[in-house]
Amino acid sequence: MGEHARSYEGSLRDPDSFWLRAAELIDWDARPAQALDDAEAPFYKWFPDGRLNICANALDRHVDQGFGDRTALIWDSAMVPAKRSFTYRELRDEVARVAGALRGLGVGKGDRVVVYMPMIPEALTTMLACARIGAVHSVVFGGFAPKELAARIEDARPKVVVAASCGIEPARVVAYQPILDEALGMSGHRPDHTLMLQRDTLRAELGPGYLDWSEVVPTAVPAEPVPVSATDPLYILYTSGTTGKPKGVLRDTGGYAVALAWSMDAIYDVHAGDVFWTVSDVGWVVGHSYIVYAPLLVGATTVMYEGKPVGTPDAGAFWRIVQEYGVKTIFTAPTAIRAIKKVDPDATELAAYDTTSLVSLFLAGERLDPETLQWASEALGVPVTDHWWQTETGWPIAANPRGLEPMPVKPGSATVPVPGWDVRVVDGGGRPLPAGQEGEIVIRLPLPPGALKTLWGDDKRFVESYLTRYPGYYHTGDSGFIDDDGYLFVMGRTDDVINVAGHRLSTGAIEAALATHPAVAECAVIGVPDALKGHVPYGLVVLKAGATPDHDDLRAELVAAVRRDVGPVAAFRDVAIVPALPKTRSGKILRRTMRGIAEGRDEAVPATIEDASVLDSLTVVLKDRP
Template sequence: MLPWTTYEAMTAAALTQPETFWLEAAQRITWKQPPATACRVRKDGWYDWFTGATLNTCHNALDRHVENGRADQTALVWHSCATKEQQSITYEALQGRVAGFAGGLRALGVGKGDRVLISMPTMIETAIAMLACARLGAVHVVVFAGYAGPELAARIDDVAPKVIITASCSFQGRTAISSTPALQEALARATHTAQACIIVQRAACPTRLMAGRDYDFHTLELAAPVPPVPVMAEDPLYILHTSGTTGKAKGIVRDNGGHAVALALSMELVYGCQPGDTFFTTSDLGWVVGHSYGVYAPLISGCTSVIVEGSASASTIRTLCAEHAVTCLFTTPTQMRLIRQESRHICPPAPPTLARIFVAGEYADPTLLDWARSYFQRPVVNHWWQTETGWSITAHFFGLHEPEPTNLANEIGRPAPGFRPVIAPALPGEPCGEIMLALPLPPGCLAGVWREHSIHAPDLYLDDTGQYYRSFDEGMIDTDHAVRMLGRSDDVIKVSGRRISGIQIEKIIAIHPAVHSCAVVAVADTLRGQRPVAYVVIDTGADTPPTADDLITEVNKTLGRWTGLRDIHFVEALPTTKSGKITRKALATAQSL
């Protein structure tokens, strides 16, 4: 039960008495040694949470629920869109498999603080590997299963894993892709040599194990089970690489204590979930949403988590929601656009238990959100967070008794507890600019970055004063605390000295019912400095597709001709990252060639 009923009361508590606020929030999880203090400044200038306290994240996700009456409750449901397989596993069964696999890892020499690299698609075994590392106090490093050899080798050299865990294959669509060639190339390229490789053999594409190097995953599960190993709250739980906005991939380090506290709070406060509810995220476990809300947050909160391998269709999502009584669905705007395209002329009733839907990962335009509300007949909201923060910076709070303001329905919401955003305007007097967050960040955010085989303060993210975290996102803050997103800092277009976000133009283009998706980028202009160029994908089967003149006219009517939009390219698809985000930089680069 949350101790506040209104957003104002919650915010005031977090701002005026942060130590009390977070020590009370820390009571949501089980500690070996409870914390006496909340936040402490480190020697390197960054911050640790709940220093001196001890716990085990795996115990919080599994053992305590088994001990407290949830042994027979389903913990994980896995569905493969590629093979059509489906598995469910109870808390007790998952605890047994995790404890056994942790014993197998220990037998291979894995212990507290060792890194374990996991290159696997979304599977039950992926979650088992993550939780087994947490059980031992080892640090898991999950990477996208589709990485080629050079990219995988770079991750190996960066974290120097003692053990590498992979599956014999992953899937592109329904086509099995052997993981062996990429693994072999990565091992040959990397300067670091792992002590062992662990393979999950999949029926679609089994591989031959190399004697002396490779071990079978399921055989290791049969090892003598090990109990959870207590770790310090500030000890690392995992490293997750992100390119973010500063170029080269960085290893974001997440701690144990702050991470568990923040995720436990967020499940009730943001998502309105209670123990026993079912949470469904469509994210790959290799991304931060998969870490936070595919595995850790639901299990720490005693919920059931539904995870999927591959891109789920509208019918698959509806079926899974109905079959497993899903309470909360968490997906991406890209996935929602695919659902809209597939379900153009079909609108069956939403599963009765589905209470609300969240999207994140990139900007969701109001037209898409309005369509989703009409299609699902449920609340659908956007919220903003980053790999670095691990949970939402701004959100809509379904755990509070008061309803969310209707005027915020299409915005990214208001700051979550502990996040204190300010605007750094690019030009004096402008109400918009880069959103920066006052330090310290709340628990659950990055504990540092992994560099040269140790944890360092995230200096690349700090402003010149060292007092603010740079989000590299542009926006504005209203008097009612609402944060309004305008896009990435490098997506802002400067036309004849005036600044406009590409998202502002995208919103207008997206209103046309035949537009599936769009992206606006800046190109050089000898007269204006920069001008916008739009790339538009038309919905398959659209009855009346727009012309370029139609869309330009709408932009001019809404924003004015000063924007200089005159080029619209109709394309079959927009370039995206492996996690589904539109890569506007790729479009801008192609336009300049």
């Protein structure tokens, strides 16, 4: 039995002992004697008798232990452009001043603060400042439309909103104040204050109710950390949907701190002094967990990048960061690697940089196709790990645990369930399925530390959304299977399963077949209505730079690839070559939106869309398909 198997079985057999050992990674004001409290199941509590401050764990303790001069944060902006770095001492002092400013504005333990900022250091310092004084932060992705921002303000009811005057994107500058003004006008809740950070690129005209960051923060009396219960809320993070009230995932403090600290060692093999670059945004869960909290909890250096490290024709921007800062581990989305592969298929840009510091590449966010996995593995010469988790879970459910026990890579697999996550695959009736058979992925309760406690202000919706369909289990909404070796294959969302003449087929399996073609950079498959079979798969492919195949020949080769790898049952015969796929700003392809268009529905366009013009052009393709 390997180390992973021992840890995994131990975590499920005796979670109290397992997680109390993991809790030793954290400094406690009151050390917990109990790990799991299930008295109010399914509202489980972790470390109910523990008290701590997560900001003190992320900053102060490293300074107190003599590591104040170690680099904590590197900020690199391709948009300004500018670069800044902070030692642990400098970051602690800055966070303490921001915390003091918030306290001076009346923010205290349990109060909410909405953070509406781009990828700048002040976003990170504000989040940690809230944690320092026991306040609850709710970060809203910078540039969200007024309606979405208003819904989050209305639900969280913040005492203070902290914003920046603008966000800077490769092709435009987004003024935040008009968006915020409109959102506040739409919301029934009015915060006591709005603290505005002025950026030189575009300064805002501050009216009534606004305070200037530069006048409030520098003169604030620094605040000391406030110990809170491990079960007290740390943040609310709203899941992005196209319709209805957003779901505010509520995260606790102690369980989250323990899980993240444990994951940095066991999964990512990242420790004090290592440089960790998560290519995401603080507005997403990946940014919360692995830009802000996890790297700092273990004393590592976190890289915060403003801009798009993958551009055309500059595919080398990504590798410049690795070389310049000595990055050990990258965590990004498959989309980023596919974009690099598209413009630099022979990895010539990569060869121009020294990336010998890089030890591993972790990918998550959507399914990693085998062809991209192979390209990245060969180009970089380091292990490439696909791993899987969700906003609700806060940290990985399945991964290749590089620090615990590195395991062989299987293309298409997120490797194995991580200790703490009792992953099962069931049919529609909740019955367990044998190895190799695809079904719905569920997780037996209780969820481990770090997972959502509930939904903010809506326990009923929490139970109905996640715990009702399969009693005793958390319903992930993803489909997949576990093979004979215990590897988990996540094939896609359950609403991405196509029912073709009674046969259930994953879009992920068909996409994997399309991605094997040497001319394909990326692809998406959706189900479209068919008079005979109910639904049939329809493919959309983006070609690599320089690929100029005959389109009729290419379509025939792609159809043949699906027939070869999936079988005739897929009934795959239609594919379109398109210049780009519509995505969210975090890189997820908008399959559901495209499927709605193909079915003739008036599908709402998510506020998180990267480029609406791409979806406009795809709409024509989908409506005019054969």
